[in-house]
Structure formats: C-alpha cells, structure tokens
Amino acid sequence: MRKTEKKTGNSPDAGTMHLVEVVDALGRPLLVMPAESVHRQGLNHKIILVLLYDLQGRLYLQKRAASKTVYPGRWDLSATGHVQAGEAAMDAAVRELREELGVEPVSIKELCRVAACAETGHAFTTLFTTGRISAVPSPNPAEVAEGMFISADDLDATVNHFGEMLTPAVHWAYTNGFLFRRSA
Secondary structure, three states: OOOOOOOOOOOOOOOOOOEEEEEOOOOOEEEEEEHHHHHHHOOOEEEEEEEEEOOOOOEEEEEEOOOOOOOOOOEEOOEEEEOEOOOOHHHHHHHHHHHHHOOOOOOOEEEEEEOOOHHHOOEEEEEEEEEEOOOOOOOOOOOEEEEEEEOHHHHHHHHHHHHHHEOHHHHHHHHOOOOOOOOO
16 A cells, blocks of 8 residues: 655645655654655655545545656545644645645544555555545646546446556555445
C-alpha cells in the first residue's frame, strides 16, 4: 500500500516547501525535512488517506494529476497526503479534503492506523472516513485530473479487470475490506 508522493507546497500555492516530520519506529517526531528528501532516503513519516461517500453510499475516487511524481494518472482514494510538520493526522485529513476536493467535511472518523513499513513506503498511515455527505467535490486541477463516485459492484469490476489503473492504496483498502462494508 505504498502511498507517497512529492508535493510542491504545504498548500495549493506551489511556492512553499512541503515539510514533514521524520519519525522513529514508534511514530515519535525526530526532525523536520522536506518530503522529497524523506522519500529519497526512505525515512519514516506520516500520511493520511480519506474515504468520502455520497448519499447513495458510492465511494469518491480521484484520478491523480499527470504532473504527480508518484502514480500519475492512476485512480486513488478520495483524498490523500502527507501529515505536515506539527500537524495532527485529523487536521491533515481535513486540509487534504479542502485542498484536493474543495470539500468541508461535516464529520470525520478514524478507521485505522497502519505502522510504517516497506509496504507503506515507510509511512505511518491513518485511514479516515467522512461517511456520507451531500457536498459535491470540486477537484483542484493541480492535484486531481478528475473524480467520480463508484459503487461497490463497479469497484469490484475495476479491481478485477483494470487493477493496474489503481494506486496501491486503493488495492490495500479494498483487500482489507475498508471501502464497502458487506452484510453477510
């Protein structure tokens, strides 16, 4: 579930440097560095993944902009990104929803945490959900090429027939049953 990327700034303004905390094996901050350096050196850091659903229960997927360094043009979870230096994971999730999709969540809930390892790109990962919302995403073209809401059945077909079009984060969340709760 490697979900990392190089961003050019802490906000939609590309002029600022994106600084993240390098953390130890327990997720405790050690120092602050540019995200690009952290990735190049394979150092532990923190990221968030957010799931956004419409009122019909369909999941929003974003197609990553072609300009992205990691997984350009692939379909990704609703909103994703680094936790900036000094920022809480929940605040990063709300910020990324605003920056990438122009969405202000009414509520947001943590679903799980995954420890940093090679599979996560050395990122401590926190997965959030907004639950169902009526807001219509307005993707930021610097971050997102396009987006769509997708049903559980359509996602099943996409994973099974077009899996190479999806980021590892989508595969991980799908495989671990986080995207759609099926009743037995």
